[in-house]
Amino acid sequence: MPTITDVCKLAGVSKATVSRVINGTGQVKESTRKVVFDAMETLQYRPNSLAQALANNKSNSIGLILSTFDGNYFGSLLREATNVAHDAGMQLIVTDGRNDTKLEIEAVNSLVDRRCDVIILYSRSLSEQDFADLKARISVPIVVINRCLKDQYSNAVCFDQQFATQLAMNHLLQKGHRDIACISLSLQSQTGQLRQQAYQQTLIEAGIEINPALLVEGDSQLGTGYQCCQKLIESGSPFSAIFACNDDMAIGAIKALHDAGIKVPEQCAVIGIDNEPLGQYIEPQLSSVELPIKAITHAAMQMALALAKGEATSTGTQEFRGKLVVRAST
Amino acid sequence: MPTITDVCKLAGVSKATVSRVINGTGQVKESTRKVVFDAMETLQYRPNSLAQALANNKSNSIGLILSTFDGNYFGSLLREATNVAHDAGMQLIVTDGRNDTKLEIEAVNSLVDRRCDVIILYSRSLSEQDFADLKARISVPIVVINRCLKDQYSNAVCFDQQFATQLAMNHLLQKGHRDIACISLSLQSQTGQLRQQAYQQTLIEAGIEINPALLVEGDSQLGTGYQCCQKLIESGSPFSAIFACNDDMAIGAIKALHDAGIKVPEQCAVIGIDNEPLGQYIEPQLSSVELPIKAITHAAMQMALALAKGEATSTGTQEFRGKLVVRAST
DNA sequence: CTGAAAGCGCTTACAG
DNA sequence: CTGAAAGCGCTTACAG
Known part of the structure; x- marks a missing residue:
């Protein structure tokens, strides 16, 4: 060359x-x-971009670490992120943390070694302490997605998990449901914990006793939604509604209900979270809580760009809220 | 630092x-x-990796250009690609070509500027001539996914589109269907053209006259599957089966049939291509042709690694075939 | 076994 | 307006 x-x-x-x-x-x-x-x-x-980056001490690149590439959700995120990056003339370097703390930290290191100007981290497994340690150790600014960091010097954009859960649960309660089952996300993840806690809290506030048999833990995939729902049915504890912590599991659950001859929503209502496009194309159409992943990603990218350009040294935390989307499944 | x-x-x-x-x-x-x-x-x-790359004239990175991040399909691809790259100690730099020839070429250029050791290109819009031009112009080896390049000096891994289509169509024909509609992919893409041609060819070989009213063009999304199916219904031309060129459109079509009060598979059979996991969780379960995206990606990555390490200067083309997965929708 | 020096391909004060 | 020179952070013959 x-x-x-x-x-x-x-x-x-x-x-x-x-x-x-x-x-x-x-x-x-x-x-x-x-x-x-x-x-x-x-x-x-x-x-040669490498030589330019070396001379300028600036690589014009944004590192993005994802915990997985599963589902529509991350596809939307990636699409939005690449668009914003492209329009800003920055390269996006995408890495998979594979949902593993060690690999995620490794990924951060290698992005730092590559002198990314800023790193966006979407982790399900890192603890707040891990984030703090990272921040202290490396000099590249980090934007965290899906975690509300209280620290005002952090850069984060997150989703109000409690509010989203309340939207879904209150909707079911209003419809008169009392025996509401929950198919949770992995309780290893903070998101999983928050949604599950909010589920319980909403019940308590409504004066409903919590039935442990109605809480099962999934891992966010279609398949576990199906299996978890089967478990619920087999448990024998009656329930008239299922709150699935994401749409994929809700869809799996609907299939399990169908296979068991239980009619949705007549005999059992189902609601999810995410509002995936797919929800409109299954039978019955899925009620859900919209998670504005595009807006969230956009906000994270704007923070990242500001940080990369040195226009800001910290941006604080920006929180997003979902909204209820009622369809035929509830 | x-x-x-x-x-x-x-x-x-x-x-x-x-x-x-x-x-x-x-x-x-x-x-x-x-x-x-x-x-x-x-x-x-x-x-500092940049300095190392500059001194070594080797960046230990693989550039990957995708035409879109939509759907489960590309999620699988990315997961496999990042895994292989990580295990080989290489960084994967992912870029979105946004299904646009100009942007795709721009993406190649910027990856070359970053001195990626090899580039993997998944393009729906580039022509064979474009590939040839790229190859002649740049010195970084390119691996092409989803295009069968005849040229033995090319590096490509592809899917036998004609065979996959025949599997689906022959299955419908065997079931006794004669009036088979087709919801095609975008006919701008080579994949779209190949599947559509194979659809027609299979009909002709079976001695069935082609009814132009039964061919509608979609764009691979759930929504167009739904709309295309509506068009078919409204056209008035009778059909007893739909060959959708991918699963997402098949799922959209099934929903449209349901909304029109048409029973699947009793009144209309539906088959797709991709064998997405989702197909097992809709009602009825979707018949499809498995597209071994993981194996395809793995093969492409192996080629890329060999090329990056200089163990090969060209790898030729490797072709994969799908297999029929029969479920309740046909 | 170790170091001085040149080189990778760029950028940027500093002189002129 | 333009160029010589030093520097970015590494690697690698070449001497010793």
Whole structure:
């Protein structure tokens, strides 16, 4: 590949001059600018980003660490993130933390080694302490998605899990349900814990006794939604509604109910969280709580860009709320 | 961040020595190795990957360009790709071509600028000529997914679209269907064209006249599956089966049939392609053709690694075939 | 076994 | 307006 030196030779100018025309900085006589452009053109020259990054101490890249690539949810996130990055002229470097604390930290390190200007971290497994440690250890700013960090010097965008759960639960309560089962996310994750706690709290506040048999733990996949629902049915404890902590599990649950000959919503109502597009194409259409993943991602990217450009040193935490979407399943 | 120079000072040795212990190359006395390790440890030193890449003319990274992040399909691809990359100690840099020729070429350029060791390109819009041009222009090896390039010097892994379509169509024909509608992918994409052609060809070979009213073009989303199916119903042309060119559209179609009071499979059979997990959780369960996306991605990554390491200069084309998965919808 | 020096491809004060 | 030189943080022959 041609280097700046090749361009220099062909154009008969110094590197400084070529660099100036590449970057549009400083003064360059129009005629020599033309000569340089022509040389770059005929050589098909493109600057080496690595060298630029090294010289500038700035790589024009945003590191993004995801805990998984599953489902529509992360697809939306990635789409939005790549769009914003592209429009800002930044490269997005995506890594999979594979839902594993060690791998996630490893991923952060390698992104730091690559001198990303900022890192966006979506982790299900890292604790608040882990975040604090990371922040103290590395000099690259970090934006955290899906965790509300109280610390005002942190950069985070999150979703009000408690509020979303209340929306779903109150909807079921209003419909007259008292025996409401819950298919939770993994209770290893903070999101899983928060939703499950809010589920219980809402029941308590409604004066309903908690029935442990009606709480089963899934892992957010269709398959566990199905299996968890089967367990609920087999448990023998009666229930007239299921609060599934995400749409995929809700869909799995609906299938299990169908297979057991239980009619939705007549014999059992089902609601999820996420409001995936898919919810509209199953039978019956799924009630859910919209999780504005696009807006959340957008906000995280804006924070990241501000941080990368040095326009801010910390952005605080921005919290988003869902809204109820009622369809035929409740 | 500490640099190699900081380590030198603290350890009282030269950069050459530090470099040797970082990379485990050359001879280093055990005692000085220890001193250097200690220095790196106390400084929390980590080598700057950009500088290493510049000096080595090798970045240890694989560029991956996707045409979209939609759906389970690309999630599987990304998961497999990140896993293989991680295990090989390579970074994966993921970019979204947004299904746009210009953006895809731009993405290739920027990956080349970043000196990726190899690029994997999944494009729906690039023509064979575009691939050839790219290959001629850039010096980084390219692996193409989802295109069967005849050229033996190319690196490609692809899916036998014709065979997959025949599997689905022959299954419907065997079930006695004669009036088979087709909801195609975008006919802008090569995959869309190939499946649609194979659909027609299979009919012709079975001695069935093609009814243009039974062919509608979708764009692979749930929503267009629904709308296309509505169009088919409204067209008035009778049909007893639908061949949807992917599962998402098949699911949309099933919903449209349901809403129109048409029973699946009794009054209309439906089959898709992809064998998404979701297909098992809708009612009725979806028949499909399995598309071994994980194996395909794995093969592409292996090619990429071989190319990146210089173990091969070209790998040729590797073709995969699907297999029929019959469930309740047909 | 270890270090001085040149080089990877860029940028940016500093002179002129 | 332009160029020589130093620097970004590494690696690697080459000497010793």
